[in-house]
């Protein structure tokens with residue numbers, strides 16, 4: 001038998017200049033994203049496959065967290081989860097009864113929910129190889145993901161997102177977050193999931209307002225990365241407004257693919273740089289969510305944020321006006337309202353309060369303020385030297401446009 005040290009690569013460099021060891025290692029991350037229909041049908045093996053992907057013979061312990069909105073919409077769900085575990089008891093055992101937590105943004109605003117989740121993880125005696133399986137919208141994923149990431153410094157998480165937003169954007173990514181100190185996602189970690197399972201059937205019970213809200217992220221990612229996908233959204237707009245299954249399924253899958261490609265291909269999955277390339281339109285969106293006291297859904301705020309950043313892209317000389325018009329028309333055809341009264345509120349010196357979102361965005365990332373803007377549909381460009389006067393002009397333009405229509 002060889003000792004572990006004999007296997008180790010010589011990875012400690014010694015600086016020639018100072019008396020310093022430079023520690024260096026890299027850790028590869030990998031997680032599958034499954035697409036399925038009816039994840040808790042006992043004949044569906046996706047969940048046990050996900051649980052067993054590293055240890056195929058073990059009986060895995062799991063705590064299932066369920067969003068109250070999902071539990072209310074599907075009253076038989078808890079019993080179905082328990083029946084699923086019974087049907088697969090050689091591979092899965094529930095460490096406690098499924099725990100229902102409040103759905104929606106209120107859960108991200110509530111330290112009590114995080115405490116309750118930590119307590120549940122502790123009293124179920126989960127260890128670092130046990131699982132937290134999260135079934136719910138983006139807000140419950142952000143909250144339960146944070147609790148799981150901070151218990152034992154990280155318990156494995158299987159995400160089962162139940163909203164459009166969760167399936168096409170947040171659920172397939174690597175972040176969690178809680179709102180604190182007046183800021184969205186002030187607390188949070190980067191914690192790649194163990195696996196993600198996108199089950200299209202959950203979208204059937206989602207209220208139309210939330211179904212639409214998630215489509216804003218599809219428009220966003222098309223603008224950043226794929227002109228053909230933008231054209232597809234344009235052509236399928238009517239089917240999407242009717243939430244037709246085939247169109248919704250393609251929209252979720254293509255957005256998730258682009259999101260995943262971005263995380264893997266950007267070279268900065270944990271956002272160490274000064275830009276947040278997937279956050280086009282989000283500096284304003286996050287501020288508007290707070291200013292509207294969460295009257296705006298995340299995606300509704302993102303649609304307004306996209307219109308602001310698209311218009312600013314034109315004001316900055318990057319994008320032509322015809323593209324800005326097309327982007328706004330697509331968002332409106334889909335059903336978004338590109339204005340909210342909270343964007344009109346001003347502080348004592350007359351500046352729109354939403355503009356504070358730019359400072360908060362910079363403070364979150366550090367470095368110089370850098371926004372990801374677009375120079376064509378499907379092409380993004382990280383931009384520093386943001387002109388706040390022009391930005392406020394872009395918002396004036398959107399307000400004028402909304403009032404004129």
Ligand SMILES: NC(=O)c1ccc[n+]([C@@H]2O[C@H](COP(=O)([O-])OP(=O)(O)OC[C@H]3O[C@@H](n4cnc5c(N)ncnc54)[C@H](O)[C@@H]3O)[C@@H](O)[C@H]2O)c1
Nearest residue numbers: 069073103104105137138139162163165170175202205206
């Ligand atoms: N971590 C990330 O990378 C990331 C990225 C984007 C967005 N987010 C966050 O995600 C949140 C928005 O997520 P969301 O759009 O999924 O909304 P949400 O989680 O607020 O859910 C919206 C509503 O739908 C209910 N619900 C969820 N699934 C349902 C279903 N299948 N049937 C019936 N009701 C259901 C919820 O209970 C809630 O009332 C925001 O907090 C946003 O900041 C996080």
Ligand SMILES: [Zn+2]
Nearest residue numbers: 169217298302
């Ligand atoms: Zn978003």
